Each structure stands twice: as C-alpha cells, then as structure tokens.
Amino acid sequence: AGFGTGFIVGPAIGGFLGEYGVRMPFYAAAGLSILNVIYGLFVLPESLKDENRRPFHFARANPLGAFRQLWKYPAVLALVLVYFFYMLGHFSLPSIWAFFTIEKFGWSARDIGVSLSAIGVAMIIVQAFLIRRVLPVWGPKNTAVVGMSATIVSFFAYAFVPYGWM
Numbered sequence: 001a002g003f004g005t006g007f008i009v010g011p012a013i014g015g016f017l018g019e020y021g022v023r024m025p026f027y028a029a030a031g032l033s034i035l036n037v038i039y040g041l042f043v044l045p046e047s048l049k050d051e052n053r054r055p056f057h058f059a060r061a062n063p064l065g066a067f068r069q070l071w072k073y074p075a076v077l078a079l080v081l082v083y084f085f086y087m088l089g090h091f092s093l094p095s096i097w098a099f100f101t102i103e104k105f106g107w108s109a110r111d112i113g114v115s116l117s118a119i120g121v122a123m124i125i126v127q128a129f130l131i132r133r134v135l136p137v138w139g140p141k142n143t144a145v146v147g148m149s150a151t152i153v154s155f156f157a158y159a160f161v162p163y164g165w166m
Contacts, residue, residue, distance in 0.1 A: 003127075007120030015113015086148075094156065104162035 014025040070077040097116065098134050101107040107115070 003123065004122060005120065005125055008117045009120075011113040011116030011120070013113075015110045015116070017108030018113065089155065090151070093158070100158070101164065103162075107164065111164075 013028065017024040017028055070080060094116065098109075098112050101112055101115065105111075131143070138146065
C-alpha cells in the first residue's frame with residue numbers, strides 16, 4: 001500500500017513538473033534524494049546496537065556473494081529466477097508507459113501522471129483491502145495464479161487497446 005501511495009504521489013508530481021520542462025521531474029527527484037540522505041545521516045539513529053555490530057570488510061560486502069549462496073538452495077534459486085523475470089516484465093510497463101501513451105494517444109505529461117496515479121490508487125485498493133479478503137478464501141497459490149493470469153491478460157491487452165480511457 002505504501003508503494004501504491006508513492007505510485008500516486010510520484011507520477012502526479014512528475015506529471016505536473018513535466019509541464020515546466022522535460023528535466024524538471026528529474027531535478028526534483030534528485031533534490032528529494034539529497035534531502036533523504038541528509039535526513040538519514042543527521043536525524044535517523046543507528047538501529048543496530050553496538051554489541052551486534054561487526055567490523056566492515058569488503059569481502060563480505062560483495063553483492064555477488066549472495067548469488068553464490070543461492071546455488072545451495074535450488075528451490076529458492078528457481079523462485080528468485082521466476083521473480084526476476086516477473087519483475088523484468090512488470091517494470092517494463094512503467095518504463096515505457098510515457099512513450100507508449102504519447103505515441104498511441106498523444107497524451108501530455110499531465111495525462112501520463114494522472115494515469116500512473118490512477119494505477120497507484122488501484123494498487124492501494126488491491127493491496128490494502130482486496131488481498132485480505134481474497135487470500136483466506138482462495139489460498140496463497142490460487143490467489144497468485146489468478147493475479148499472475150490477470151497480469152498476463154492485462155499486459156497483452158495493452159498492445160491492442162484502441163482508446164486511452166481503456
């Protein structure tokens with residue numbers, strides 16, 4: 001639900017700022033990122049107690065080391081690969097959404113921001129309200145199958161949608 005909220009606010013602000021120049025949303029995002037770093041460095045306390053800390057070593061900071069550990073657990077490796085390919089497809093949509101809607105429907109930056117915000121509202125409704133009602137009835141496996149099937153049908157339908165309101 002938090003991600004959905006960000007998906008409402010972010011595109012709405014980006015769409016609004018995009019009316020002032022193509023680069024303006026990027027400048028705003030960079031400024032907010034800098035403010036987050038400053039807040040994290042000077043305001044947020046360290047949550048890990050001193051007795052639980054260990055010295056930093058570059059050998060343990062290697063992100064590829066985590067992937068080497070996956071080979072020990074083939075079932076987890078399979079899930080990670082499936083999730084990777086799902087996320088690759090899933091994040092391709094917001095990555096090309098602006099180009100697609102400009103080309104297909106002639107939308108403005110504001111139109112694109114509003115459409116992404118509407119997706120964020122739908123995400124909040126599903127994640128905060130619908131899932132808690134469906135999951136006990138259908139179970140985790142059936143819920144996942146129905147959700148993935150709906151995603152496949154929706155992504156396929158984007159290719160053939162004739163009108164922007166759809």
